[in-house]
Amino acid sequence: MHQFTEVEGPIPVVGLIDDRLSTTTICLASKYGSQLDPLGQCGLAHVLEHVLMSTPVGSVPSLSEYVERLGGHANAETGLDRMLFYAQVHPDDAEEIAGLLYQAVLQPRWSDAVLEQEKRAVFQELAAAAADHSDVVQDAFLAHFFPGHPMGRPVGGTKIDVERCDTASVAAAHRDRLLTAPLSVIVVGPRLPKSVDPVAAGIDPHTLATIGTAPATVPPSPPPAPQQPVRWSEEFTWLCAGAPSVPDHDPRRPHFNVLAQLLGSSPSSLLYRRLRGEAGLAYTFYAWNRGYADTGAWRVMAGVEPGNGDAALEVIRTALDEVATKGPDPDDLASARRQARMRVLTSMDTPLDCARFLAMRSSASGSWSPTDEVAYIDAVTAADVQRAAAQIRDGFRAVASPAAP
Template sequence: MYEFRTIDGPLPVMAVVDERLSTTTVCLSSKYGSRDDPSRDCGLAHVLEHVLMSAPVGPVPSFSEYVERLGGHANAETGLDRMLFYAQVHADDAEEITGLLQHAVLDPRWDERTLPQEKRAVFQELATAAADPSDVVQDAFLDHLFPGHPLGRPVGGTRETVERFDVAAMAAGHEERLLTAPLSLIVVGPAVPASADPLLAGVPATALARLGTAERDLASLPAPGPEQPVRWPDEFAWVCAGARSVGNHDPRRPHFNVLAQLLGSSPSSVLYRRLRGEAGLAYAFQSWNRGYGETGAWRVLAGVDAGNGDAALAVIRRALEEIATDGPKPDDLDSARRQAQMRIFTSVDAPLECARFLALRSGGPADWSPAAEVANIAAVSAADLREAAAQVLNGWRAVVRPEAP
């Protein structure tokens, strides 16, 4: 059995302690994401993430390389409203790596050679994403859902914005945005390393004094872009459809999560039976809900062949309309709740996924825990799903890529 702990301090800690584990996963989470970048510097957070993981730290050439040489795994990711930096290592290396991670992220050494190298990597990442319509369509969907708003901007920025960044811009973004955003440390392992305390890890007091001192500027949400006819191409395409949902810490978030399972890609879902089984209109599709600070996005992503697009969207809408009117059947509701709960169980059971799961939920109610999340899902009712489905239908938007001219 694992023990879930929260520890207050200059860097709050969320920990899952399981003495049976032979590895320790440590994750530093910052509530600085791409939405917090100035509009002319879109992509700054993403490039900064690359630089911090690849720059020299302490006596080693880079945090990522050092962890991998120990046989561990290190990575980082930037989202719309959060950055994660994490590593999974043998428990014997946990003290050193936990302290080193904090130095890499909170007290970096700026190196003129690292930035050009990582900008080239980002250019390749942007090119890869631009060549994948299933990726492009999601950016287009969020842009349509949040027009002119930071949540509608691409996380990675553009080649033009990335090209302008210099070391001074990296240092300013780190000092003014990453450090001052709320941060937390997540540990999953047989014990909590003493170096989880940044003072014991030797992080300078000047850096710690700035942690969490700034409030996120939540720009007012504009109305979604006007609903427009979908221009289907004469080829296979990806369609992303859905609507705004609720924020990450809104008590209704589990309702939209369960709705995503009810219309997900599992053979137990309503949509699987209709879209793939009965109509044979889509093979690859998925549904999910993502909460941000003040709002969220519920969506379905489906790959459809030429000539099947309108019919596929009609099947999805009919399923939502039936749920909004009559609610789900009891056995379908029970299955969707179990699917949503199982996603939590499987995340908690895998140390690295557990750390990411906790990181994405840090900063919420003080009494939150994985067990509380499971209980909240169990309490989702048919009436809750009727309201969630009605909200999705009311804000419904659909975008396709590639798009016919």
């Protein structure tokens, strides 16, 4: 049986302790993300993430390499409003790795050589993303809803801006942004390592005193760009459609999550029956809601063949309007709630997924537990989903990639 615990401190610790687990996953979560990148330095947070995982730490060449040599797994990710650094190792290695994770992220040793190496890796990552139109269309979707705003910039950055990054700017982002943002640590394993206490891990008290002292702020979101007709290409195209929803901490967030299941890719969803079953217009499609610190985005993404774009878009609009006008069918709503609940439960069943899930939820909402999330989902009513659908319908926009010239 697992035990869910929280430990207060300069870096709060959330632990899901289960003595049946044979690995320990440690995740350091920061409320610093790419939306705080300065103008002209789009991608700075992403470059910093790469550098912190690749710079020598302690007596080892890098946290990533050392964890992998132990047989474990280490990685990091940057989002619009958060960064995650995590490692999954044997429990006997967890004490050492927790300390090294703190040192790597909070007390790095800067190296021009490592920075140049990781900038080259980022260039390859950007090239791969540019070749994947399912990635491109999501960037285009956010750029449409947040024109000229940090939320509308690509998380990974642009090649021109990444090229501008130097050791001084990366170190400044670390000092002024990451170290002053709220941090938390998630541990999923058979026991809680003592070194998850940053003082025990040897982190400088002055560094700990700065954590959480500068809450992240971004400028107000501008109105979305005017809707233009979607320019369909003459090849297979990814369509992304939706509207702003609510921030991660908003109590209405579960309403939009359930709506995403109601119009998602499960054979039990209303949109699956309409879009794939009856109309046969899309084989691959997804619906999801993502809350951020100050706003949210609900969207459907579908891959459509040439000539099917407008028809697929009309099916999506009609299904959304039906829910917004009449409310969801009771059986469909019950199924959508079960699907949303199951997404939480399946995320908790895999230690690494569980740590990432807890990190994202805890860093967004403060004190939180999986039991809370399931209770919020179970409390979602037909009227809640109807209001959410009406909000998305009224703000509905669509973009496509590749787009016709």
